[in-house]
Amino acid sequence: MSVHVPTSLTEAIDLLVANPTARLLSGGTDTMVEVNFNRSKPESVIALRRIAALREYTVDSDRIVIGAGVPYAMMEKGPLAAALPALAAAARTVGSPQIRAAGTLGGNLGTCSPAGDGLPVLAALDATINLRSPRGPRAVPFAEFMTGVKRNSRAVDEIIESVSISPTTGFQDYAKVGVRNAMVISVASVCFVHDTGSSSVRIALGAVGPTIIRAREAEQWLQSQVDASQQLPSHDKLVAEFAQRVAAAARPIDDHRSTAAYRRHAIEVLARRLYLRSTQ
Amino acid sequence: MKNATSTTNRSTGRNVLGTSALRPDGVAKTQGNFAFSSDFQAENMLWGATLRSPHPHARVVSIDPTEAWKIAGVEAIIFADDVPGKATYGLIASDQPVFARDVVRYMGEPVAAVAADHPETCRRALAAIKVVYEQLPVLSDMDAAIDPSTPAIHPDGNVIRHQRIVSGDPNIVGDVVVEGTYEIGMQDQAFLGLEAALAYPDPGGAGVELVVATQWLHEDRKQIADCLGLSPEKVRLVLGGVGGAFGAREDISLQVHTCLLALRTGRPVKVQYSREESFFGHVHRHPGRIHLRHHADRSGKLVKVEGWMKLDGGAYASTSAAVLINGITHLQGPYACDNAVLDAWATRTNNPPCGAMRGFGVVQACFAHEGQMDRLAEALGMSPVDIRLVNAMKTGDKLFTGQVVDSVAPVARCIRETADIPLPPEPSRVTGSLELPGGSGRTSDPGHIRRGVGWGVSIKNLMYSEGFDDSAEAKCTLADGVATLKFATAEVGQGFVVLAQQIARTVLGVDTVILDTIDTQIGSAGSTSASRQTWMSGGAVDGACRLVRERLFEHVAHLHNLDPLQLVIEGTEIVDTLGPLRVAVADASTGLRIEQTFLHRHRATEELDENGQGNCHVAFAFVAHRAVVDVDTDLGLVKVVQIATAQDVGQVLNPMALLGQIEGGIAQGLGLAVMEEIVVDDGIVRNPSFTDYLLPTALDAPDVVAIPIEEYEPLAPLGAKGVGEPPCISVTPAIVAAIRNATGRAIMRTPVRPQDICLAD
Amino acid sequence: MTETTAFYELNVNGSRREVRDSWIGESLLYVLRERLGLMGSKGACEQGECGSCTVMLDGDAVCSCLVLSASAVGSEILTVEGLAPNGEPSDVQRAFVDQGAVQCGFCTPGLIVAVHHLLDNNPDPTMIEVKEALSGNICRCTGYGRIFAAVETVVAVRKGARS
Structure with missing residues (x-):
């Protein structure tokens, strides 16, 4: 096992070419658990935390770019939180303050756990994942990036450089159910975005399937029922049916953290609540 | 590193009994200088690690260490055949193998141990040892264990103990009858300071010294010596700093393995569990199933309690037999009642072994009897407070065991004073507030929160029961105005170290009290458990200091030609009550060295007979809890808002330390109510980590409003009752009752899971 | 141990500390405790779920059990021992x-x-x-x-x- 600590992205890419089996390490909050628990013994590690460019973000009127090494703590407040309230809400639910100081969006994408808190937000905001390799840059829509439980379409020679998001107008929020009031892994989570600018409603579900699930049928149904360029109506029947259609998209399982039935139920409740929050 | 410290008074006032004297180890603990057992290192030290069974029940076909020996840095690999003394150990029955030989009976049972130059070398060596298992049918159900037709999984059988209690008229019937079956999940003590020990072998393997975090040095030594085939004096134990215990360090875990590896290699060996291993390395709180039928008259007075209790002891006996007796004898609750027919079983299964945890059988009993009191109240149209007041036990009442409660028993006062504590403000109206259920997940909106209030009241025995020869020894030395105390009392965080200093300052009028190393170089203090050390070791320190004071008074009286009986301590002076003499203790003891040892015993207790009759307990303490919860009824999420409590504590010796015990116990009871459970699926532990075994965080902590009910307990040496266990007992049923109150659901199981609240049964 | 690395230097509590002959998979917590003798940071979960090992890394409070030690070169590490360097409690x-x-x-x-x-x-x-x-x-x-x-x-x- 060898550890490399590059200070530039170019250097990191060169190292990755030279060590194709190297594990890329961002905040360490996933990889180090595997090492500490004796579940993974990487041959080689490229630690990305000292690459300053990865820890930067830009907020422009038409595009927000977040470096893969930006920690969650930086998304909780400031310009990123103002531009992307759902991401701020999600960041605030990640682990503990210590984890949020270390954990990054790039790490969340690299691990690609269905319970990753940042991922439903990226799914709902139709984020683009920007990868870089010796072959050059590659931009992949989130929906094509995450391919399964802890699986993604990053090529072995690629490094996740950043995430691009188009700003929305209107409402966006994220909520997550866990069995403790802080520092808890998601049992079910929902990101809801109502973009009046594009007259669209987007909803993404976490921890209830092998990947983050976009409830596209429910989105389309709702868009057919309402004028999404305006504030959404809040009558009970409409909201209830929307929430049921969202829950129908979930593909949850039973495990030691919860049951499939509860997870599906929780998705329905969260979908209803976030919808109603958008109308307030 | 060495933890024995002296402190003098830092603040004004003398830090005697009754004050909030500060811990002598406090500053070191905040600065990271206090040496926990995991912080010890030695020259030329090796690391040890344990190989454990992945299966809950299997035959060990073969073990092949060949590949492990090829790894550079591996110095020892040991198995069952390498245990020179007794092959098994145990607190009550010696039924647990040091290493499994032919069969493993629970997931995580030790099979081998290695010593190597680095923890990572150890991990690789463990992975390289080839063990062939043949899996056997898993016995995981308590009823199957009780069924005599089930094949025994251990030579001692599948029932660790059965006990019956028949009291009064078993056939009497009440006007109102309520019944219910209650279930309690398996809780973990989850102390933060993981198991760790460092063993130093004597030259030639003649003996061993072990620095270890434990609750009971002498009992450890006895079991270790037996397994090592050494006489006890060849095994010296020193208490390493203990990072919490809560019962999980009462049994042996890594002690024998560490000593064996050190003796085998002739080098110091350190073993330190990971959190995952810790879940497999120590016993847990017994999961249980309890069925009760309560009979009452129209006024609500209890007529009879009948039913059964089953506690799962898992693969080995540990303290199950004693936990069971505590459980069944406390099914009565803190309520007067003459008639009972009760049965209780502690079973052996292929689940993780269970044993001591704060509350020791009474937590399970209380969850059931308090659920029943609420059912009774509902059936009679009474309030939860009134049904409990009508039945509140008082001094002189007789238990189902025939034992008369002669302790101070202010049950009604505990309930009334708790009821008088103001209720908390209404829930936040802010959407997604961190204070609402769901907390940082921001799931809750104010519109769908329901508030509930629930009650729990409990009785808890203090100290060991059933005739156990329970004693504690302490030595006090006074020289030149400085007192030095020596005892083997395990300081596990509870603060006995500060209490001991307070006692010496009070009795002897000294300011400086040095605490000698806590080790086996003095007689046993018994275990730091069963809420017993204030009473037992406190009594021993008090006794030793009093003997020293007698000698000092004799010396002063002789010098001044007085009767020693007319001398008293006032502050830091010796004062003649009949004359003008007034001399500072520091001056009077200059050039002297007075040393006295005292052995404190509590009064004898008896075993129960076949009908469960006998004076099996020493004394009792009582407590009331009222819980206020906010429940998100749609998502089944709970926020415990406030716990109000009044606790029967006897004399208050250190108000701040008392509050710490109360608040800490409440947090553990809260954990059992809403989040803490080791999930076991056919013998397989599903969540051995802090990611999935959830402990209360700062955002889960309720506001605690606590009132000590201070009445001097004449039975106790310092007038003080043990206070460690009661806080965590009735708070669990109080919280669950509050959830029932908020939701209208008949929740029969703890911990309460979200789906229990918001999904149909 | 066979897999050792060339030495690296950490900046701990304002001092440069050399780490030699370590296994490269060691966490910062392990190195602080077992190699640098700074026992103040405690390990209780090894997965960032308890906070006992919290240190400041470049001013951020992080779990040292989740920091790969060798990746912390060039960072300022402040441990509990560094909060009261002269022994007087903060x-x-x-x-x-x-x-x-x-x-x-x-x-x-x-x-x-x-x-x-x-x-x-x-x-x-x-x-x-x-x-x-x-x-x-x-x-x-x-x-x-x-x-x-x-x-x-x-x-x-x-x-x-x-x-």
């Missing part, structure tokens, strides 16, 4: 003792670092902010009540000193 350490926030003490060093970090960045936190900031530090003994009291005490004293 105001936070003093308040923890005075308010009864210390029982077994295993979580205490991590909490001390977390509280210093909180108050460095937010000198006058509300109680809910205190709870959120400390929600990554598990304490099994105290139920947190005395810890909150200790933080309140420090806030009040510092406020008094400022005005």
Whole structure:
């Protein structure tokens, strides 16, 4: 096992070419658990935390770019939180303050756990994942990036450089159910975005399937029922049916953290609540 | 590193009994200088690690260490055949193998141990040892264990103990009858300071010294010596700093393995569990199933309690037999009642072994009897407070065991004073507030929160029961105005170290009290458990200091030609009550060295007979809890808002330390109510980590409003009752009752899971 | 051990500390404790779920069990030992003792670092902010009540000193 600590992205890419089996390490909050628990013994590690460019973000009127090494703590407040309230809400639910100081969006994408808190937000905001390799840059829509439980379409020679998001107008929020009031892994989570600018409603579900699930049928149904360029109506029947259609998209399982039935139920409740929050 | 410290008074006032004297180890603990057992290192030290069974029940076909020996840095690999003394150990029955030989009976049972130059070398060596298992049918159900037709999984059988209690008229019937079956999940003590020990072998393997975090040095030594085939004096134990215990360090875990590896290699060996291993390395709180039928008259007075209790002891006996007796004898609750027919079983299964945890059988009993009191109240149209007041036990009442409660028993006062504590403000109206259920997940909106209030009241025995020869020894030395105390009392965080200093300052009028190393170089203090050390070791320190004071008074009286009986301590002076003499203790003891040892015993207790009759307990303490919860009824999420409590504590010796015990116990009871459970699926532990075994965080902590009910307990040496266990007992049923109150659901199981609240049964 | 690395240097509590012959998979927690003799940071979960190992890394409070030690070169590491280098307890350490926030003490060093970090960045936190900031530090003994009291005490004293 060898550890490399590059200070530039170019250097990191060169190292990755030279060590194709190297594990890329961002905040360490996933990889180090595997090492500490004796579940993974990487041959080689490229630690990305000292690459300053990865820890930067830009907020422009038409595009927000977040470096893969930006920690969650930086998304909780400031310009990123103002531009992307759902991401701020999600960041605030990640682990503990210590984890949020270390954990990054790039790490969340690299691990690609269905319970990753940042991922439903990226799914709902139709984020683009920007990868870089010796072959050059590659931009992949989130929906094509995450391919399964802890699986993604990053090529072995690629490094996740950043995430691009188009700003929305209107409402966006994220909520997550866990069995403790802080520092808890998601049992079910929902990101809801109502973009009046594009007259669209987007909803993404976490921890209830092998990947983050976009409830596209429910989105389309709702868009057919309402004028999404305006504030959404809040009558009970409409909201209830929307929430049921969202829950129908979930593909949850039973495990030691919860049951499939509860997870599906929780998705329905969260979908209803976030919808109603958008109308307030 | 060495933890024995002296402190003098830092603040004004003398830090005697009754004050909030500060811990002598406090500053070191905040600065990271206090040496926990995991912080010890030695020259030329090796690391040890344990190989454990992945299966809950299997035959060990073969073990092949060949590949492990090829790894550079591996110095020892040991198995069952390498245990020179007794092959098994145990607190009550010696039924647990040091290493499994032919069969493993629970997931995580030790099979081998290695010593190597680095923890990572150890991990690789463990992975390289080839063990062939043949899996056997898993016995995981308590009823199957009780069924005599089930094949025994251990030579001692599948029932660790059965006990019956028949009291009064078993056939009497009440006007109102309520019944219910209650279930309690398996809780973990989850102390933060993981198991760790460092063993130093004597030259030639003649003996061993072990620095270890434990609750009971002498009992450890006895079991270790037996397994090592050494006489006890060849095994010296020193208490390493203990990072919490809560019962999980009462049994042996890594002690024998560490000593064996050190003796085998002739080098110091350190073993330190990971959190995952810790879940497999120590016993847990017994999961249980309890069925009760309560009979009452129209006024609500209890007529009879009948039913059964089953506690799962898992693969080995540990303290199950004693936990069971505590459980069944406390099914009565803190309520007067003459008639009972009760049965209780502690079973052996292929689940993780269970044993001591704060509350020791009474937590399970209380969850059931308090659920029943609420059912009774509902059936009679009474309030939860009134049904409990009508039945509140008082001094002189007789238990189902025939034992008369002669302790101070202010049950009604505990309930009334708790009821008088103001209720908390209404829930936040802010959407997604961190204070609402769901907390940082921001799931809750104010519109769908329901508030509930629930009650729990409990009785808890203090100290060991059933005739156990329970004693504690302490030595006090006074020289030149400085007192030095020596005892083997395990300081596990509870603060006995500060209490001991307070006692010496009070009795002897000294300011400086040095605490000698806590080790086996003095007689046993018994275990730091069963809420017993204030009473037992406190009594021993008090006794030793009093003997020293007698000698000092004799010396002063002789010098001044007085009767020693007319001398008293006032502050830091010796004062003649009949004359003008007034001399500072520091001056009077200059050039002297007075040393006295005292052995404190509590009064004898008896075993129960076949009908469960006998004076099996020493004394009792009582407590009331009222819980206020906010429940998100749609998502089944709970926020415990406030716990109000009044606790029967006897004399208050250190108000701040008392509050710490109360608040800490409440947090553990809260954990059992809403989040803490080791999930076991056919013998397989599903969540051995802090990611999935959830402990209360700062955002889960309720506001605690606590009132000590201070009445001097004449039975106790310092007038003080043990206070460690009661806080965590009735708070669990109080919280669950509050959830029932908020939701209208008949929740029969703890911990309460979200789906229990918001999904149909 | 066969897989060792060339030495690297860490900047701990303002000093350059050499780490030699280590296994490269070691966490910062392990290196601080077992190689540099700084036993103040405690390990209780090895997965960032208890906060006992909290240190400051370039001013951020992080779990040292989740920092690959060799990747911390070039960073400023501050441990609990660095908060009171002359032995005199810091105001936070003093308040923890005075308010009864210390029982077994295993979580205490991590909490001390977390509280210093909180108050460095937010000198006058509300109680809910205190709870959120400390929600990554598990304490099994105290139920947190005395810890909150200790933080309140420090806030009040510092406020008094400022005005």
